[in-house]
Amino acid sequence: MNLAYPWVRNPIIVSAPMRLIALAPLAVAVAKAGGFGFLAAGTDTGDLKAELERARSLLQKSPIKGVDPTTLPIGVGFINWGTNLNLALEAIKMHTPAAVWFFAPKQNEDLIDWTEKVRKMTGGRTKVWVQIGTVTDALHVAQACDPDVLVVQGADAGGHGLAQGAGIVSLLPEVADALRDIGMGHIPLIAAGGIVEGRGTAACLALGATGVVMGTRFLASKEANITKGYQDNVIRTKDGGLSTARTGVYDILRGITGWPDRYNGRGIINQSFLDSKNGLSIEDNKTLYNEALQKGDEGWGENGRLTAYAGSGVGLVKEVVSAQSIVEEVRGDAMETISKLSQALSKL
Numbered sequence: 001m002n003l004a005y006p007w008v009r010n011p012i013i014v015s016a017p018m019r020l021i022a023l024a025p026l027a028v029a030v031a032k033a034g035g036f037g038f039l040a041a042g043t044d045t046g047d048l049k050a051e052l053e054r055a056r057s058l059l060q061k062s063p064i065k066g067v068d069p070t071t072l073p074i075g076v077g078f079i080n081w082g083t084n085l086n087l088a089l090e091a092i093k094m095h096t097p098a099a100v101w102f103f104a105p106k107q108n109e110d111l112i113d114w115t116e117k118v119r120k121m122t123g124g125r126t127k128v129w130v131q132i133g134t135v136t137d138a139l140h141v142a143q144a145c146d147p148d149v150l151v152v153q154g155a156d157a158g159g160h161g162l163a164q165g166a167g168i169v170s171l172l173p174e175v176a177d178a179l180r181d182i183g184m185g186h187i188p189l190i191a192a193g194g195i196v197e198g199r200g201t202a203a204c205l206a207l208g209a210t211g212v213v214m215g216t217r218f219l220a221s222k223e224a225n226i227t228k229g230y231q232d233n234v235i236r237t238k239d240g241g242l243s244t245a246r247t248g249v250y251d252i253l254r255g256i257t258g259w260p261d262r263y264n265g266r267g268i269i270n271q272s273f274l275d276s277k278n279g280l281s282i283e284d285n286k287t288l289y290n291e292a293l294q295k296g297d298e299g300w301g302e303n304g305r306l307t308a309y310a311g312s313g314v315g316l317v318k319e320v321v322s323a324q325s326i327v328e329e330v331r332g333d334a335m336e337t338i339s340k341l342s343q344a345l346s347k348l
């Protein structure tokens with residue numbers, strides 16, 4: 001990994017492409033701190049060229065040492081079911097990001113075309129990362145397009161993921177073993193879902209991951225493009241197993257359609273979710289949602305109605321700090337945790 005990404009330090013800390021939230025400032029700040037930052041194209045590639053241009057100009061102001069000047073040292077995350085491949089390729093050709101991240105195709109076979117065309121477009125300088133959430137998908141994707149990296153997303157993840165899936169502690173080693181058994185153990189695995197600090201990162205390294213992706217933790221970064229109401233909601237929420245849920249309701253209320261059936265999203269439980277569970281019609285719930293939109297920051301929270309996608313690790317996210325301090329803290333704490341464990345075990 002480090003051969004391809006000379007600015008990235010081990011263990012690799014990655015900021016997730018979060019639609020509308022992870023834009024150029026976050027991706028660039030993470031790269032500058034020696035992590036790997038993704039900006040989110042989501043399903044709409046309309047702003048992608050401009051966003052990549054913004055990243056380029058941020059990097060020109062303070063370049064990162066050792067970066068190949070023909071490559072942009074950040075990645076772009078696509079939600080494949082809704083993205084036009086040709087528009088995406090135009091932006092990739094123009095800026096050569098160091099990686100693309102594919103997620104949620106209508107069917108895994110669609111990724112073959114995406115992978116081949118991106119690799120051809122940039123002569124392999126843009127690496128292909130694919131986020132999957134089951135052993136079956138890992139095997140399928142590995143055999144179909146031999147990605148450069150597989151992001152293994154466990155069920156605790158914030159935002160969209162598979163409605164049915166396992167937690168990272170069992171999922172990652174089973175994926176690793178299954179890939180090894182078919183001769184594809186060379187693909188680096190990056191763990192995602194419920195990881196928000198150094199201890200979780202150390203645990204994932206022990207499971208066989210090369211690094212970790214965090215989404216929820218970076219919601220509480222200064223560089224995230226997020227409202228104060230949403231960010232405060234994340235900071236205040238504790239006990240993520242109780243206070244978050246996987247649901248399709250938030251997409252319905254926001255008018256977002258098109259996600260393949262097997263996906264839904266994990267978000268902080270609010271009044272919209274509870275009312276829906278208690279039988280309020282979608283129509284009435286939407287009316288109340290639209291009223292909450294007028295309230296601005298007050299529309300979020302336990303008694304609010306606006307969507308705050310976040311993972312079950314949210315209770316460990318306590319303050320808003322810079323992306324640089326998140327990357328440095330998590331990387332440093334992970335190394336310290338491992339070294340303390342090793343010392344403690346040698347004394348047994």
Ligand SMILES: Cc1cc2nc3c(=O)[nH]c(=O)nc-3n(C[C@H](O)[C@H](O)[C@H](O)COP(=O)(O)O)c2cc1C
Pocket residue numbers: 016017018019021040042077078079102103131153156157158159160192193194195196213214215216217309310311312313
């Ligand atoms: C607010 C939010 C938005 C997200 N948007 C995207 C997205 O646009 N594309 C994507 O591939 N993953 C998206 N994800 C999922 C992340 O890629 C990642 O799997 C997840 O954040 C990891 O779990 P964590 O939130 O517990 O760190 C999103 C996650 C969150 C919290």
